[in-house]
């Protein structure tokens with residue numbers, strides 16, 4: 001824990017060595033924001049809000065965004081942030097780089113040929129395979145078993161969001177093999193799809209040279225020569241309708257058009273190809289310990305009361321296991337073009353975003369160290385199994401009182417909204 005605190009402290013005291021272009025320098029800002037509406041205005045400038053606390057937010061952004069924010073809001077503090085100086089001191093060898101992840105998935109398939117199938121849904125900008133793992137006693141492509149899809153690694157620096165779906169796949173396979181009757185039954189009745197890393201190029205860039213770079217986007221070259229589109233602002237439902245930037249240099253750049261990126265197109269094509277089977281989707285991100293559900297692009301709740309209640313009920317139920325805070329995504333601030341607004345809005349899938357551990361920047365933020373991997377898995381395996389179990393018909397949760405779910409009012413736009421990573 002001390003190391004984590006020191007690592008976080010290093011972030012705040014990092015001084016620039018001056019090797020970035022003026023326009024590309026990154027600033028860490030602490031900004032006064034009284035409510036969700038002010039937070040949304042701040043998100044609209046293009047900064048990525050990382051932490052929401054009472055009456056203020058912490059965010060990363062460039063100089064231009066900082067200047068714009070200063071005109072409208074009180075900036076309590078801002079630091080120029082040297083990305084290159086962030087060198088996490090402990091060994092994080094337990095994390096899987098792309099090659100190691102690929103090998104782990106190949107091994108999983110080789111050891112479980114009747115249960116696990118490795119394939120690809122498409123290629124990244126830099127031509128890496130975007131892996132898909134299918135886990136089921138029925139691996140046929142034309143299976144009509146109910147299905148759920150788990151995804152990780154939309155954002156490059158969110159490395160634990162890749163480890164969680166990998167460990168989920170490994171857990172399902174090993175428990176099946178060990179004769180766990182619950183898992184055996186589940187995998188005879190479902191197909192489970194796992195896409196552990198949607199943005200392999202970004203993740204590889206983030207760890208290149210053995211130093212974390214706080215990279216978020218993919219690695220496409222934009223028209224102005226800058227790099228990267230925010231894949232979780234690039235989905236095509238109410239795309240570019242707030243909380244996403246039109247500036248290619250912004251960390252929340254939504255891209256030149258919806259689904260402009262090969263990574264989001266690959267997800268779209270895969271999900272569309274399985275839409276007769278899929279009922280449920282979970283996209284893992286870090287950090288903040290939240291369970292988020294649509295909408296993100298509007299403060300309004302989902303209009304369909306049953307669908308709203310299913311999301312709320314399932315989020316509340318899962319929060320009993322991982323102790324994350326369940327809430328509508330836009331309770332934090334408006335953000336458009338994310339995976340779950342699209343998967344629910346376009347296809348009606350019951351859709352969640354988990355912001356995994358840690359809780360905040362002071363516990364390590366994006367880089368909490370490898371000891372956090374097992375903690376995240378232990379907290380989140382039951383919610384994952386629950387989603388698989390409910391995937392035949394998530395609406396059945398409305399008829400069950402066995403989960404002891406109460407419709408807790410999470411106080412939309414609450415000032416005490418604890419934290420957020422920018423989805």
Ligand SMILES: [Zn+2]
Pocket residue numbers: 154155158232285286421422423
């Ligand atoms: Zn994220």
